[in-house]
Structures are given as C-alpha cells and as structure tokens.
Amino acid sequence: MAAPLPLVFLLMIHGVCSQWGGWGVSYSPSHICALKDSTVIMRCTYTYPTGYQIMKVFWTKTLVIDHGEFPDLSNDPEYSQRLQYLGDKQQNCTVRLSHVTLKDSHMYYFRFITDKDKWTGYPGVTLNVTDLQVESPERVTEGDSVSLTCKSSCALTDRATFIWYRNSQPLTERRDRNNELLLQSVRREDSGRYSCAVDGHTHVSPDVQLNVMYSPRSVSVSISPSGVIVEGDSVTLNCISDSNPPAEIRWFKGGTIVGSGRIFNISKISSEDSGEYKCKSINKHGEKYSDAVTLNVMYPPRSVSVSIIQSGQIWLGDSVTLNCTSDSNPPALNFSWFKENETSAVGSGQSFSALQSGRFYCQAHNQHGSQRSDAVTVTVGRTAGWLVWLGITVACVGIFIIIIIVLYKIQKKRINCRSAIHEYENDPRTDPSEGTYTSLELNTRSSDLYNTLTTVQPRPAVHQSGSSEYENVSPHSNTPR
Structure with missing residues (x-):
C-alpha cells in the first residue's frame, strides 16, 4: 500500500535536515547525458552516524512508497538484467546501468536502511539518454560548401569523438570538426546516405540523404x-x-x-x-x-525500272543495251533478265544486251527480297539493214568501175602517142636537119610517154593543106598536143 502523502513529505524533510547530523548521499556527477545503448556509471557515496549498522542498500527512481517501501530497481524486470551495484555497505554506492534506452531518462536515488533509521539521497542523479541525429540541408548544388552536424538532445558527459559514414561505409578522409562534417566544393559523388556515431559506441544515427x-x-x-x-x-x-x-x-x-x-x-x-x-x-x-x-533501315528492292541506252534507229545485227535500276538498302547486286512470257532467265547483271526484238524486264535482288520491273519493248529493224549493205556494195562497185575507166584512157593515150611518133619518123617530107625534138632531154622525163621518143632530124613541111599531128609541138614541150 502506498504511504500517505504527508508521510512522504516528512521523510523528505527528514532527509534534508538530517544531513547535518551525519546522514547524507553525494552523487558525482549529479547530471549525466548518455548515448543510447551505452553503459552509464552513476557514482555516489553515502554517510550515516557512527554506531549505526547498514541493513539494506538499493537504487530507486521513484519516491512513491509501494508495499511499505520505495521500489527497488533490482527487482524491476526492465532493470534487473542491466543494473549492477558496484558499491558496498559502508560508503560506496556506485551503480552501473548498461544498454540505456530513451525511456531510462529519469532521476535516480540511492536509499539505505540502517538498524535504526532509513535515508534517501535527494535530489538524486539526473540521467538523460539521447540518440544521434544528422542535420543536413536537403538539397545542395554541385560546387557548394556543405556542413553536416551530428546532433544530440544533450551535451554528452563523456568526451566524444565522432565517426561519419556514407552509404554505411566509414569515410576514410576525416573532414570533421567536433561534431560537424565539412564538405567543401561538394561534388555529385558526395551524394548519398550519411550517418554518424561516437567512437567506442555501437549506436549509429539514422541515415540522412544528401542530394547534390x-x-x-x-x-x-x-x-x-x-x-x-x-x-x-x-x-x-x-x-x-x-x-x-x-x-x-x-x-x-x-x-x-x-x-x-x-x-x-x-x-x-x-x-x-x-x-x-x-x-x-x-x-x-x-x-x-x-x-x-x-x-540505318534495310529494305528490299523497289521502284525497279528498265531504261534503253541506245537512241534512234536500231539496225539489223546491232544489240540493244538495257539497264536495270532500283531503290534498295543495301543496294541490289543481283539482277536477272527475262523475256516476257518466258520462264527462264535470258541474262544477268545490271546491264543486258538484247539481240532480238521483244518485251524484256529485269528482277532486282538483295538479302531482304526482290522486285521485278515493268517490261519494255525492244524493236530491231530488218529492211533498213539490207539497204545499208546494198548501198555499201553499190558504192564499192562504182569506185572499181571508175578506176578501170581511168586506167583504160591512160593506156589508150599512150598507144596513140606511139603511133603518131612512128608516122612522123617515116614521113619522107620530114627534114632531118630540123631538130624539132633535138633539144628534148627525153631520158630525163619520168613519164613512159617520153621514153618512146627518139631524136630525129626535122623534116620540111608535111602536107600542103592541113597540119601534121605534131605541127604545133614546141621543141621544149613535154606533152604532145
């Protein structure tokens, strides 16, 4: 049963007043800021009058009487496994509390009972349990300077060395100042999840995302x-x-x-x-x-067409060159030529020579397909070809006849010349003293006409009426008239 409130008040007054009578409890320090999951040692000493005998010592966190006494923490299931009394029953009342949690933040008191009286050290030792939080700007721009702070709700009692993590990996470069991490000229590689811890402690702060x-x-x-x-x-x-x-x-x-x-x-x-x-x-x-x-989009041949290379009249015996073109990717390399209404190919290659009349088409191929062209009509002329050959034959015969006529006339003229000379030489009226042809150097003339002439003596006038055939020939003339 809980003690009436006036009784608790009297006990507290009794504890404060009796300190001058040899009773007392001293805590060092009286305020402790501990990190979550750490171990806390609450140091304390106590005194009591000489001649008194210590019967019981314990720690409590409440001054409310339960079943006639303050609750002993060692009997509390939340503390029994974590609380260890390190003192004695004479002066030392130090206690150790391990794996502290945020709920352990409280004021704790030491109480001892003698064979004659009881005492509670009031005010007790204040324990504040804190965790760690990283304070960081949500967004920074590449090139900015950034400061991250590892914060706690109270100033840690023990001297703390802070450790920083990025993406759960310790930062190898120490760029911390007390509880701050400085990132000068931040880079995109600095983006990540940051957390902090205190060296020697297992507690790590929650991650905070740094967004660069x-x-x-x-x-x-x-x-x-x-x-x-x-x-x-x-x-x-x-x-x-x-x-x-x-x-x-x-x-x-x-x-x-x-x-x-x-x-x-x-x-x-x-x-x-x-x-x-x-x-x-x-x-x-x-x-x-x-x-x-x-x-690069591949496609089969399309827009396949045939063009005729020659223009004008096609004569018999000529070949007609046809050319096949197409649009394809890759370019068509295989071409087949067909004569309309025939199943077998009549040629291959991009160009084809047609020797006869008919309708022809081509088929272009690449590895993606094929396509045929429209047929074109090829006409090879027959009558015009015979006329050409006839004309050539007639021309050749005419030239041959002209040559024969020319040769005949030349020969005839030579014969006439020789006959005239012979008559002249045998004419009795010819004066041998007249050297009509004496001055002719007949052997120097290249023409066969003059090789038949010989030097003769001139004759007197040949006929009384009319002239001789060579009457008007000059002595120095090369050509008979």
Whole structure:
C-alpha cells in the first residue's frame, strides 16, 4: 500500500535536515547525458552516524512508497538484467546501468536502511539518454560548401569523438570538426546516405540523404534491337542521362524535334525513318546533347525500272543495251533478265544486251527480297539493214568501175602517142636537119610517154593543106598536143 502523502513529505524533510547530523548521499556527477545503448556509471557515496549498522542498500527512481517501501530497481524486470551495484555497505554506492534506452531518462536515488533509521539521497542523479541525429540541408548544388552536424538532445558527459559514414561505409578522409562534417566544393559523388556515431559506441544515427544537384552529363543513346533493322520492325531508342534532378528529354532527327521522354518508340519503321538521332537532356542547372547515332533501315528492292541506252534507229545485227535500276538498302547486286512470257532467265547483271526484238524486264535482288520491273519493248529493224549493205556494195562497185575507166584512157593515150611518133619518123617530107625534138632531154622525163621518143632530124613541111599531128609541138614541150 502506498504511504500517505504527508508521510512522504516528512521523510523528505527528514532527509534534508538530517544531513547535518551525519546522514547524507553525494552523487558525482549529479547530471549525466548518455548515448543510447551505452553503459552509464552513476557514482555516489553515502554517510550515516557512527554506531549505526547498514541493513539494506538499493537504487530507486521513484519516491512513491509501494508495499511499505520505495521500489527497488533490482527487482524491476526492465532493470534487473542491466543494473549492477558496484558499491558496498559502508560508503560506496556506485551503480552501473548498461544498454540505456530513451525511456531510462529519469532521476535516480540511492536509499539505505540502517538498524535504526532509513535515508534517501535527494535530489538524486539526473540521467538523460539521447540518440544521434544528422542535420543536413536537403538539397545542395554541385560546387557548394556543405556542413553536416551530428546532433544530440544533450551535451554528452563523456568526451566524444565522432565517426561519419556514407552509404554505411566509414569515410576514410576525416573532414570533421567536433561534431560537424565539412564538405567543401561538394561534388555529385558526395551524394548519398550519411550517418554518424561516437567512437567506442555501437549506436549509429539514422541515415540522412544528401542530394547534390547537377546539370546533365554523360548523356548517351541506345538502340533496341541492336542488330540489323529491317523495314517494318519496331525500334526503341533509349536516352541515358546522368543528372539531378532528372532531366527533361527531347529527341532530334537531324535538327528537327521528333519526340520527348526518355524512351522514343518507332513502330513499323520505314526507310524514311533512317538518319541520325540524338537526345537532349535539360534541367534547371543546364543541358547537354548526346552523341548522334545512325539509324540505318534495310529494305528490299523497289521502284525497279528498265531504261534503253541506245537512241534512234536500231539496225539489223546491232544489240540493244538495257539497264536495270532500283531503290534498295543495301543496294541490289543481283539482277536477272527475262523475256516476257518466258520462264527462264535470258541474262544477268545490271546491264543486258538484247539481240532480238521483244518485251524484256529485269528482277532486282538483295538479302531482304526482290522486285521485278515493268517490261519494255525492244524493236530491231530488218529492211533498213539490207539497204545499208546494198548501198555499201553499190558504192564499192562504182569506185572499181571508175578506176578501170581511168586506167583504160591512160593506156589508150599512150598507144596513140606511139603511133603518131612512128608516122612522123617515116614521113619522107620530114627534114632531118630540123631538130624539132633535138633539144628534148627525153631520158630525163619520168613519164613512159617520153621514153618512146627518139631524136630525129626535122623534116620540111608535111602536107600542103592541113597540119601534121605534131605541127604545133614546141621543141621544149613535154606533152604532145
């Protein structure tokens, strides 16, 4: 049963007044600030009058009587395993309390009972149990100076050396000042979870997140699928950006914005989607472009067509060159040529020589497919070819006939010349003293016409009426008239 309140009051008054009569309890220190989970030693000494005999000593934390006496902490289940009395029954009343918790914050009293009286040391020793808290700014910008503080609700009684952790790992560089951690010119690598502890104690403060803001950097683009992309596939572009806060993403093809968001999807991709892509990361601290990546879309041949190389009239015996072109990626390297209504190929290669009339088409191939062209008509002329050969033949015969005629006339003229000379030489009227042709150097003439001439004596006039055939020939003339 609890003692009446006046009795408690009288006991307290009795304890205070009796200190001058040899009774007393002294605590050193009288105020203790202990770290959570640590061990606390409450040192104390006590005195009592000579001739008294100590019957019982114990510690209590309340001055309310329970069952005729103050509660003994050693009988309290919350303390029985943690409280150890280190004193004696003469003067020393020191006690040790281990693994203190925040609930252990209280005022504790030492009480002893003699064979003649009882005594409680009042006021007792005040115990404050504190934990640790890291005080940090929520957000800092790269390059700022930052101070983190390891705080407790009271000033620790024991001299404390603080230890700092980042992401549960001890910081190897000691940058602390008392209970502060200084981060000068903070970097993005300084972001993380920070906690603190006191050297020699197991208690560690809760983590506090340090958030370092910085502009986008190390910004890149990945393409999925990463292999060959064929027209009709679905393609995903992913922009990987390192920034804080997270950046806004914009997508560019060349210099044109084509989308936004970290992921850019292209469903049923076409050849028009080929090109260079890059992303741009933007936050309030800056912006940055990624390197460009090339999206190369493969597709089978299309727009296959045939062109005729020659122009104008095609003669019989000529070949007509046809050329096959197509739009494909990769470029078509295999071409097959067909004559319409025939199943077997008549040629291969990008160019084909047609030797006969007909309708021809080509088929272009690459590893992604094939396509055929429309047929074109090739006409090789027959009549015009015979006319050409006939004309050539007639021309050759004409030239041959002209040569024969010329040769005939030359020969005939030679014969006439010789006959005239012979008549002249045998004419009795010719005066041998007249050297009509004496002055001719006949052997120096190159023409065969003059090789037949000989030097003769001139004759008198040949006929009375009319002239001789050589009458008007000059003595120095080379050509007979």
